[in-house]
Amino acid sequence: MTLADLIVTHARVLTMDPDRPRAEAVAVAHGRILAVGSVAEIAALAGPDTKVIDAAGRTLLPGFFEGHVHVGLGGADLTHLHIGHLHGAKAVGDAFRDFATANPDMPLLMAQEAHYDILDKPATRQDLDAMIADRPIAMMSPDLHTVWANTAALEAAGLLRGAEMPHGHEVVMGDDGLATGELREFEAFGPLIAFAGEGRINLGIATGEEPDPRPSAAERAADKALLRRGMMHCAAHGVTSLVNMDGNRYTLELLAEMRDEGDLPLRVKVPFHFKPHMALAALDRASAMAADFDDDWISSGFVKMFMDGVIDSKTAYMLHDYPDQPGHRSEPLFPPAHFDRIATEIDRRGLQIAVHAIGDGAVRTVIDGYQAARTANGPRDSRHRIEHIELIDPADVSRLGALGITASLQPPHAPGAMDFPLQPTLSRIGEARWPDAYRCRSLAKAGAAMAFSSDWPVADVSVLRGIAAALTRQPYAGAQDERLSLIDTLHAYTAGGAWAAHRDHVTGTIRARLAADLVLLGGDIGTTPPAQIPDLGVTLTICGGRIIHDHDVSAQ
Template structure:
């Protein structure tokens, strides 16, 4: 047994199959908690000796206990809003989608925008237009968002309400698609293009971090802040129900951090949250002063910043991912990086010089290479340090670039639910966009791990379901693409990527991610023994108990939890 001290435990979980993620003590039978810290990890008999008259003892009945899941890439405010929207991922065809919209409209007569989520790119069997949506509902603004959150299709009423019907000037990489009639077709590509639609729906402040990287102006009043905190709380409690105790919110700004700090002061912050400064192509280097200030002002065990998020490209399905070769279904087209490679290298070098971490969305192999080159330039200019710079997604990578991640210590931040066919995303149109000749270079999780890249797994919710158990099942059951090797990791590697790997990738491993005395009392108990469960049935286990900072934030058997955590 290892202990932090000899204090009597407040809570003991015993008769468990404890997977600690601590390589020195990988397994145990019981865990003792004292206050907000882990007191001891060991055998049932050893831990029983730490019980006092007021100790709460929970018999796990042989179920798996793990460190609380570390969600390394999601959008919790957007997710909170998503929970209030219409979901149409299971539907196909204009008739079914229209019926769902009309039913949702009837149930929400006062909603300013009727937003549908999970509208896959082929949902109408043709490129969707405002006229298609007008035929469903014409007298109220409606819109539907693609599963990857990079495209919105809006009806005429929504375009008019957002001031986009006649087009609008957009930054490079963001587009209001125009028709031959001189009016917007209804397709809005990337965040700044559909930002005005989100804004008039009342969710603009939560969307601002990812859309522009700027702060709300004018400063939101008390009622607006309360509404935004409610969305954050809704999203966090949804995460807690899936065993998540820490998350990296991959969008945000100082306003997001301020809201979280208010929730912390109110005793209503259930999870640990890390928030970036979002650097956009229009910004000058001096904007990084804001990133440094955020890092200095927010850095406790619950709320932290200290990193800069960027986008290098878009997504494969809309052909906005930056490729080294032409898209096979659109010869001559490779898309373009959102940052010129030499410009990105300059920015990365300055961020690294400031001692900040960098996380870059890069999906196409051209974007991935540009990011690696930029990180290499920063390392050459500033010297090697424990930077833990990250690349988010890496859906396609040139084989020559795979060993470079391990060589430079670059974290591969990957999402098992994103692989086509693994969970909710269909095989098409993604595989056709990649092309049969490149499928062996797509979603190369094992290849990256074998080459020494640190691996962190996440969901990217609300792009995909936040359920970690579904993500684990997807990671373990994913079928290899035709002509490609099996890129799955083992159960042990997958669990590590959802716990200790995520914490390490976020510079939070000194706080959480493993079950060791002295670290945060963050843990999750599943509904059975995950190691004895068939991979396809893992999602059925469910999460029984989630504890963050020593407080129960989800208890499925009690039917209730608490929002207070600090």
């Protein structure tokens, strides 16, 4: 009989396994779940060297599956200034000056979580110059789609006099022929990120290309440190697997080096990022990544795309005019007929597709493309995904379930649910469309598979805060209640995320022979009022049978 290396007992185990949804104890051996059962059943598997953890009635869940995160960018974000709690030029300027004093050698002083009305007006380089003029400083919006930079930063990045950008990316220019300071979308502020020394880790989302020239050993070590910092931050919140939604072969190579060095804490899936400038032949790179990286720890097998931007900057593609800008709907980054061809070719190769689509026009374009691929290639277990779906036309709600499309949603993104303010987002959507915004329950009821995540560092990676946001969110005027139940919410953060990423054969549920990926909470989530769920905290995170986060656990 195989004895357990580790036992967690006297727990309220929520397995997410429909065949045995609840249990009292779990045994782990050789990195996998040995058995799930009662306290007595699992105690029989203990040997003299077995580590036994008494959960004392706390909830044990499958390790959280972070289905949409930017872990390298998050690792860098942890070193930046955070100003989401501030408002007004004086408060922001004081924070920048304090940060500058504490970081005299930092080439770029970057502030994160600068909401669009943080200065009560559209921010300009002159506004930031008034805070600090002699060092490059910049502010990143919470959605990571807009940066505002001062004159010194624009000069350092070669953007002050403008720069030619791909469709959908813009260095906003003023009447004086100089940049205003607003940089829209990734390639526009990419030179600024490169100046800060974070360009290599940003390539996967900015251009989809590989570093050139090939990074030195020291540069690779620096990038691995960012990835590890980001992963350990996720692990502290109970995450054991993640989908890094920006990526390239370089990212996979770094992760493989970390695995071989015994320094990879989490399971990671990385896409090939297909950008509008690429020809279909670029998908050969996606196929090669899928073939070369496919084990229980590191995998690829899917293609990420952006169909539009975000609502607050009015770059989300809408079916109707923005209420405060008649005649403006933005545009899709991929024309519909062209996207149909791309989706069909990706699907033909047996790869999964994940597309960022926020406006209802973008969402419809993606659904149409997936339908075109299915018509051309026939149905298969593709699990194609749409990321975010912040606005959807009622006519499209039932199409996701009918076509087997996964709704990859972020409960913290809904304005007012967690950290994002109600404005300007709700005004940009318009009150008449609030019933169609941030739909969750209605998509699930219509048959869409659900996967929840944070999109960190866009939102706090804390899964417990995300669960609370999902359970406490209030309906907008005229809209129905879009909350799921506690168990359905937990499923979307665990088994649902694993299924959406084609990793359900590895993790996502607590059942024998699957990976021993577990999270022990600080109490019983089932009896905790939803608003108090974040206070439970994460006591223990286990990935592949290894304890990677331990917050005051007693072993006997």
